[in-house]
Structures are given as structure tokens and as C-alpha cells.
Amino acid sequence: MPRKPSNILxxxxxxxxLGTLLILGVQHAVLALLFVVYPLVAAAEAGLSFSDTQVLITSCIIFMGVATIIECWPRPGAGRLLVQIPNMAHLPLAIQALAVGGPSLYAGMSLIAAFSQFTLSRFLGALRAVFPPEVCGVAVTMLGVALAEPALRRFFGLTAETAVAQLDLRFPLASLVALVVIIGLAIFSRGLLRLFAVAIGAGAGWGMSAFLGIAPEPEFALNALPVIDLPHIGFPGVSFFSWALVPAAILTGVITAVDMIGTVVSMQRMDDADWRRADLDEAGRAVRANTIADMGAAVTGGFSSASSSAAIGVAFATGTxxxxxxxxxxxxxILAAFSPRLIAALTIIPPPVIGAILIYAAAFLIVAGMELILSRRLSDRRIFTVGLxxxxxxAVAVLPELVRTTPEWMQPILESPLSISTGVAILLNLLFRIGIGREASRQVTAEESPFTVATEFLERQGDLWGARRDVVAAAIPVVAEGVEMLLDTGxxxxxxxxxxxxxxxxxDVRLVYTGAPLEIPNHRPSPEDLLGDAQAVARFVGYMLSKRADRLVIERDGERQALLLRFEH
Incomplete structure (x- = not known):
């Protein structure tokens, strides 16, 4: 079992x-349902009818719930707190497909995107070298960066038509109240107050928004909507006639899979104080669970979903x-899909409240990504991989006009800071591996200092290979002791x-020498052995080395002997 970090309750x-479980579940569900704004935007841009919009949203919510249940369950899912929201990466594809061919074309493109996700998930275990911690760290960091733009717009109450000079200070004031309450409770409180920090902060922000007169008014009478009603889903059919959208659909699926990997890695890192490497098998199960839900949403006329990076910030704030x-x-x-009045109420939550929650999540993700990047020793190659x-x-976040100069079918992919930075990190990681040998050796004489030799050699290779700092630091004294023992005892x-x-x-570090094979006793030698002959001293030191390395093996290397010291990475 992984060791739980001190900040996780x-x-x-x-x-x-049970009571805590229910309230936290409601807190995550409400946050997820706030993001129905994405399918609403797609429907409005494509000019969908009211009935088609209702189907798009209702089916999305149902399969968001289904995907969340499957992903969170230990098997067949990942066994992590992975709450789904409508997939923002699908927004450009949805707008284009719905405008050109209606719900049936979007259903076809969604199936293609889901299939590309599924295909990638089958090879994640074999692609471990493609996703080292620094690449995963870039993905997690850029998850936070990608949240910054929608978070700050809501925080300051800005729209595409609003100039900064027309800034309404009531919006940042309401957002600031919500953010201060969330951060204050997350840092300085304990128990129930910390668990419900996000809900309490959202309530404070909503109250301030109402007091300042910026809480949105519903465009319809909530009382006129039924409290409970059967969900409105449909079966629009499946169309693939627009081949121009197929590349965008495939790349949207890849972007979604990369986003999912970053989310899973973030949760793994948060839940394990001794985290070493990404469990890509677990990430693959999460991606496949998302694929199943996306296929279901596609054939019933819904909008695709993906794991919520905002939910990671909530998990961090609540310590759960x-x-x-x-x-x-x-x-x-799933139950919310049976209440039209509840869904309608969620669409009028003040934007400053959503902005405050997104800023909290973005701040956590950016720092968590930096921690992943710095968990390894950074050579020049890795510094440029991460930096570039x-x-x-x-660049695409600050200078969006650069993206608009590219072909139209490429713009949905290039305008995502997450997708473009992760893709560049993967390519540079593979490119900069050229010329790096995975093995290195050095001769040691009796006149040299074992500790100096081990430190200089292993640190240099650790920097070049990008090994974890703590693993190299643990290996140095063990290797130095082994070298000293073999040389000093003759x-x-x-x-x-x-x-x-x-x-x-x-x-792995092998000490290769000419001489008699070393004997490693199964039981701890007595202290008197240190006063015996050289072989007795060697046996005592060998036993101690076997306890300090993760594995010690006696081997032969042709005519010579070899002592293998293995340190798990």
C-alpha cells in the first residue's frame, strides 16, 4: 500500500x-454539472433546436455519471477519484460537426475520437519511455495553464466583447471572497470545515454575488419546470460523410487521452507520498472507461466527457x-438527469464562483506539475525538453493569432496549450534520447577514493539519464561501500x-572484478567477524549491502566475478 501524504485525510x-461521503459526492457532482456550459456553447454556436440541445445535455450528464462510476471503481476502472465533466477538447469538433451535419455527424466524429482514445490506451504500458515524469509534469503543468484563461475571464467578469477598461470590480470582489474562503479553510482549518472548503467558499461567493447584484437571473421560471421527469435522450444516427473532420476527430481523441493521463498521474502523485513513476496500466483503464462512456454518449446524441482537472483541486482542498x-x-x-429544474438551476451559478474554483485548481496543477518535473535530475537535454x-x-495561449494563420482543420489542436506542449515534450524527449547510452563504465584502482569515484560517476550518469535524485543519492554510499570492501579486503x-x-x-550498478566469488550469508554475521580475516570482513559487508540495495546478486562476467546492486527507480 502506498504511504498516504500528511495532507490527505x-x-x-x-x-x-457516510455523511461526509454524501456531502463530498454532492460537492464534486455540482462542480461537474456547472460545466454543462460547454455543450450549451456548442449547441448555441451550431444553432441547434431546443429539443436537440436538451438531448445533447441530458445524454452528456448521464454518461458523465456512468464514466465517473466506472473510472472510480478499482476494476475495471482506475480506482481513483476521477470525476467527469463535459470535455472542453471536444468543443471545436462539436461546433464544426453540429453546424455541418447536425447531431448524426457529431455522433460519427465522436465515435472516431473514442476509437483513437481506445487504440492509444492499449499501448500505454509499452510507451513508458515516451511518458517519463518530466513529460507527465509538462502535461500536468499545462493542465493548470489551460484552466487559467477561462478561470481569469470568469474571475474578472470578462467576455470576448468586454474590454479590460470596462472592468466591473464587483466580479473580482465576489471571486476574491470565494477564493479567500476556500484557501483559508483548506490551509488553516481541520475536520469538516476543510472537507467542505469548496462548498463553503462557493456559498460565500454566491452570497456576495447576490449582494452585489451580479448573480445571473434565469431566462425562464424555474417553478415552471418539473422537479422530476424522464431524461430526454435520442438516437440521432451516425454519419461519417465529412472526411475533412476525420483528422480533427482523431487528434481530439488523442488530446483527450493525454489529458486523461495527466489527470490520473496527478491523482497518483497526490495520493502517494513516495510516488516514483506513472502507473500507465491504471491510466489505460481510465482511458478505456472514458471511451466506453463516450461511445454511449455518441449514439444517444450526447456531448463527450473527460476527467475533471478542477476536481483535482477540490480533492486537494478537501484532503480526500x-x-x-x-x-x-x-x-x-445520473439522478440529476431526471430533474430538469435542478439542471436549469445549475446554469445560473454566478461566473465569479466558478472562476474562483478554477483558479484554485489551476494553481494546484501548475505546482504539482513542477514537482513532477523536478523529481528527476535535469540534464541539459531535459531542461530544453521541458523549457521548449x-x-x-x-505561445499559443499568449499569441492566439499565430494559431489563426494555420489551416482550419489544425486550429482546434494547436489552440490547446495542453495538447501542443505535451506533443512537443514527447517529440523532444524522443529526439534528445539519440546519442545517450543506457550503460556506462569506469575503472577504479586501489589508490582512488571509492566515495569520490562513486559520487562523480553516478551523479554524472544520473544527470545524463534523468534518474531520480533520491535513487542516485541512495545508490552512492552503497556502491562506495562495495568498492571499498572489494579493494581493501583484497x-x-x-x-x-x-x-x-x-x-x-x-x-543497476555492477562491480566487476578478478578474484574469488563473494559469499553473502543468509543470516547476519556476528560483530566478531569484523576482527577476522579479509574474507570474513567481506562477508559481513556483503550482508550489509544486501540489506541496503533493493536487490543484490552474485554473477559471473566471463572469467571475472560481478556483484550486482539494483535500486528500484
């Missing part, structure tokens, strides 16, 4: 009390990553050779 596999919270949240979403990838993502007759090898799972 309820870990992934823990069961919060329990997957059972996600199950409750998914059930509440982040700058590319920032077991190594004429010096020895240090051979280091690295892959994404292990950092």
Missing part, C-alpha cells in the same frame, strides 16, 4: 463516514482522494570496474 482506498466519493458523485449526476515544451504551450586482486545501467524501472 482519506486516501484512495479509505472509506469516509477516496474513490468511493466518485461513485457517489457519479450516481448523483512549456514555451510552446504558452577480494578484487587488481582493481575493479563499475558498470552502471539505467532503464525506467531500475538503476
Amino acid at each position: 482519506y486516501g484512495a482506498d479509505e472509506k469516509p463516514p 482522494t477516496a474513490w468511493r466519493v466518485g461513485i457517489v458523485s457519479g450516481v448523483i449526476m 515544451a512549456v514555451l510552446t504551450g504558452l 577480494v578484487a586482486e587488481d582493481g575493479l570496474e563499475i558498470r552502471a545501467r539505467f532503464d525506467e524501472n531500475n538503476f
Whole structure:
């Protein structure tokens, strides 16, 4: 079992009390339902009828709940708190497909996107080298950056038509109240106050918005809508006639899968104090669960969904990553589809409240991504991989006119800071691997200092290979002790050779020498052995090395002996 971080109250596999479980589930579900604004925007831009819009939203909500339940369940899902929201990456594809061919064409393009997601998920285990921590860190950081633009617009009450000079200070004031309450409770409170920090902050922000007169008024009478009614879903058919949209659909699926990987890695990192590497098998299960839900939404006329990066900020604020919270949240979403009045009420939550929650989530994701990046020793190659990838993502965010100069079918992909920066990070990571040997060696003589040799050699190779700092630091004294033992006891007759090898799972160091094979006792030798002959001292030191390395193996290397010290990475 992973060691739970000190700031987490309820870990992934823990069961919060029933009352806490229900309230946290409602909190996540309400936040997820706020994002029905994405399918609403797509429907408005494409000029859909009221009935088609109702189907688009209702089916989206139902399969958001289904996907959340499947993803949060340990099997067949990931067993993480992965709450779904309408997929913002689908917005450009939805607008184009709905405008050109209506719901049936969008259903076809959604199926193509889902199939590309599924295909990528089957190869994630084999692509571990493509997604080292620094690449995952770029993805997580840019998740936060991607949230910044919609978060800040809502925070300051800006729209595409609003000039900054016309800024209404009531909007940032309401947002600031909500944000201060959330952060204050998350940092300085304990117990129930911290668990419900987001809900309390949202309530404070809503109250301030109402007091300042900026809470939106409904365009319809809520009382005229039924409290409970059967969900309105449809079966629009499936069309693939617009081949010009197929590349955009495939790339939208890839973007969604990368986004999902970043979200899963963020939750893994948050829930494990000793996190080492991304569990891509788990990420693959999450992507496949999302694929199933997207296919269901497509054939019933709904909008696609994806794991919510905003929910990660809520999990951090509440200190709860329990997957059972996600199950409750998914059930509440499905039940919400049976209440037209509830869905309508969610569409009038003040934008400053949403902006405050998104800013909190963005801040957490940016810092979490930096932690992932810096968890490894950064060589020049990795520094440029991370730096150029982040700058590319920032370029499309700061200079959107650059994107508008590209072909129209490419713009939905290039305008996403997340997709473009992650793609650049992957390509540069593969390019900069050229010329890096995965093995290195160094001869050591009896006149040299074992600790100095081990430190200089392993740190240099660790920097070059991008090994984790703590793994290299743990290996140095163990290797130095092994070298000193072999040389000082005379077991190594004429010096020895240090051979280091690295892959994404292990950092191996072999001490190769000419001499008698070393014997490693199964039981701890007595302290008196240190006063015995050289072989007894070597056995004692060998036993100690076997306890300090993750694995110790005695091997032969042709005519020579080899002592393998393995450190899990």
C-alpha cells in the first residue's frame, strides 16, 4: 500500500463516514454539472433546436455519471477519484460537426475520437519511455495553464466583447471572497470545515454575488419546470460523410487521452507520498472507461466527457482522494438527469464562483506539475525538453493569432496549450534520447577514493539519464561501500570496474572484478567477524549491502566475478 501524504485525510482506498461521503459526492457532482456550459456553447454556436440541445445535455450528464462510476471503481476502472465533466477538447469538433451535419455527424466524429482514445490506451504500458515524469509534469503543468484563461475571464467578469477598461470590480470582489474562503479553510482549518472548503467558499461567493447584484437571473421560471421527469435522450444516427473532420476527430481523441493521463498521474502523485513513476496500466483503464462512456454518449446524441482537472483541486482542498466519493458523485449526476429544474438551476451559478474554483485548481496543477518535473535530475537535454515544451504551450495561449494563420482543420489542436506542449515534450524527449547510452563504465584502482569515484560517476550518469535524485543519492554510499570492501579486503586482486545501467524501472550498478566469488550469508554475521580475516570482513559487508540495495546478486562476467546492486527507480 502506498504511504498516504500528511495532507490527505482519506486516501484512495479509505472509506469516509457516510455523511461526509454524501456531502463530498454532492460537492464534486455540482462542480461537474456547472460545466454543462460547454455543450450549451456548442449547441448555441451550431444553432441547434431546443429539443436537440436538451438531448445533447441530458445524454452528456448521464454518461458523465456512468464514466465517473466506472473510472472510480478499482476494476475495471482506475480506482481513483476521477470525476467527469463535459470535455472542453471536444468543443471545436462539436461546433464544426453540429453546424455541418447536425447531431448524426457529431455522433460519427465522436465515435472516431473514442476509437483513437481506445487504440492509444492499449499501448500505454509499452510507451513508458515516451511518458517519463518530466513529460507527465509538462502535461500536468499545462493542465493548470489551460484552466487559467477561462478561470481569469470568469474571475474578472470578462467576455470576448468586454474590454479590460470596462472592468466591473464587483466580479473580482465576489471571486476574491470565494477564493479567500476556500484557501483559508483548506490551509488553516481541520475536520469538516476543510472537507467542505469548496462548498463553503462557493456559498460565500454566491452570497456576495447576490449582494452585489451580479448573480445571473434565469431566462425562464424555474417553478415552471418539473422537479422530476424522464431524461430526454435520442438516437440521432451516425454519419461519417465529412472526411475533412476525420483528422480533427482523431487528434481530439488523442488530446483527450493525454489529458486523461495527466489527470490520473496527478491523482497518483497526490495520493502517494513516495510516488516514483506513472502507473500507465491504471491510466489505460481510465482511458478505456472514458471511451466506453463516450461511445454511449455518441449514439444517444450526447456531448463527450473527460476527467475533471478542477476536481483535482477540490480533492486537494478537501484532503480526500477516496474513490468511493466518485461513485457517489457519479450516481448523483445520473439522478440529476431526471430533474430538469435542478439542471436549469445549475446554469445560473454566478461566473465569479466558478472562476474562483478554477483558479484554485489551476494553481494546484501548475505546482504539482513542477514537482513532477523536478523529481528527476535535469540534464541539459531535459531542461530544453521541458523549457521548449512549456514555451510552446504558452505561445499559443499568449499569441492566439499565430494559431489563426494555420489551416482550419489544425486550429482546434494547436489552440490547446495542453495538447501542443505535451506533443512537443514527447517529440523532444524522443529526439534528445539519440546519442545517450543506457550503460556506462569506469575503472577504479586501489589508490582512488571509492566515495569520490562513486559520487562523480553516478551523479554524472544520473544527470545524463534523468534518474531520480533520491535513487542516485541512495545508490552512492552503497556502491562506495562495495568498492571499498572489494579493494581493501583484497577480494578484487587488481582493481575493479563499475558498470552502471539505467532503464525506467531500475538503476543497476555492477562491480566487476578478478578474484574469488563473494559469499553473502543468509543470516547476519556476528560483530566478531569484523576482527577476522579479509574474507570474513567481506562477508559481513556483503550482508550489509544486501540489506541496503533493493536487490543484490552474485554473477559471473566471463572469467571475472560481478556483484550486482539494483535500486528500484
